[in-house]
Amino acid sequence: MRIGVVGCGAWGTNHARTLRGFRALAAVADADPGRAEATANGFGCAAMTPDALLADPSIQGVVLALPPHLHAQTALDVLAAGKHLLVEKPMALDLVSGQAIVDAAQAANLVAMTGHLLRFHPAFLALETILQEGRLGQIRYIQSTRIGLGRFFSGADALWDIAPHDLSLILALTGAMPQAVQLETSSVVGVGNDIAHLHLTFPGGVQSHSYVSRLAPRRDRSLTVIAGNGMAVFDDLKPWPQKLALYPNQVWRDGDDVHFTSAEPTYIATPETLPLEAELSHFMACIEGGGTRRSSVAEGLDVLRVLSMAEAGGQSGKAAPARLTGHSAPPVHPNNERLS
Ligand SMILES: NC(=O)c1ccc[n+]([C@@H]2O[C@H](COP(=O)([O-])OP(=O)(O)OC[C@H]3O[C@@H](n4cnc5c(N)ncnc54)[C@H](O)[C@@H]3O)[C@@H](O)[C@H]2O)c1
Structure with missing residues (x-):
């Protein structure tokens, strides 16, 4: 498995370190080339520009750990490049962008997770x-x-x-x-x-x-x-x-x-x-097995x-919107008089 990390800040470095532990770290990229170089040197992988990383056909999956306002567009770029995606939270800062990520992942049949650690x-x-x-x-x-x-x-x-x-x-x-x-x-x-x-x-x-x-x-x-x-x-x-x-x-x-x-x-x-470790191992297992089982971008949405x-003020005034995702949680109970 070859995974790339875009964003070599505090949290992206943790992703890179953990992926190196799984022998799955292919490359890192950052808008700051010096930061990408230092991270790559520390973990023994390639330093690339973000564009080069997305264009590398040997890389199957990409982790995004960017300033939040950059997540949505970069996530769409990753999916458009045909790569599986793990985008840190918050995966987008508006619903339209969040829905676009869900739709793009579904259309391309790619694993797409949110980093709900x-x-x-x-x-x-x-x-x-x-x-x-x-x-x-x-x-x-x-x-x-x-x-x-x-x-x-x-x-x-x-x-x-x-x-x-x-x-x-x-x-x-x-x-x-x-x-x-x-x-x-x-x-x-x-x-x-x-x-x-x-x-x-x-x-x-x-x-x-x-x-x-x-x-x-x-x-x-x-x-x-x-x-x-x-x-x-x-x-x-x-x-x-x-x-x-x-x-x-x-x-x-x-x-x-x-x-x-x-x-x-x-x-x-x-x-x-x-x-x-559990999150990244799940990401790679989903890539190998197909389908996103936990913390999908639909859950993120x-x-x-x-x-x-x-x-928006909180009261939908309508029935609760349907969930996009199916959890196996116990059903929500009626309001009983007895608490326990
Ligand atoms: N899931 C968790 O538990 C958890 C924990 C910490 C942070 N996070 C999330 O991870 C994300 C990153 O957080 P952080 O603390 O590492 O931030 P950070 O500011 O330390 O790092 C962001 C990095 O992105 C780089 N960058 C900026 N613009 C870029 C671009 N256009 N292309 C490539 N690289 C670019 C910056 O140079 C920087 O190295 C945030 O969304 C944060 O909320 C999640």
């Missing part, structure tokens, strides 16, 4: 399985927090740059598109929003809230699921053995009274596989649709 995190995979098996009951509420300091990309604010991580997980878990989206943002630095609160309501009453910020002095990378039979926390800043915690807490109503019991968490052991809905 956390969909490949072993702790998230374990959480997905636990929920699909019904071990926690039905999902009632999801809370995600993703805060820290930076990056300040031109054209992609905190909502568009950070929230895709959480939305990719929330849409995968609920297996549905929201019927209503509420957004509150704050711009402190003055170039786009730095802080966003996104509240989603899904058919059947499941709700989620995501808090993202690029202007926080401490980091938090957590996703909490409140389900009918317990609660779960995926905390990516914890050491590996504690990244996924299940809390068998119970909350129930007795008329107007609400009772609860709390319990110590059980930690779920998960393999210490780096998500980027679903995420863009939620972001666009949020910016």
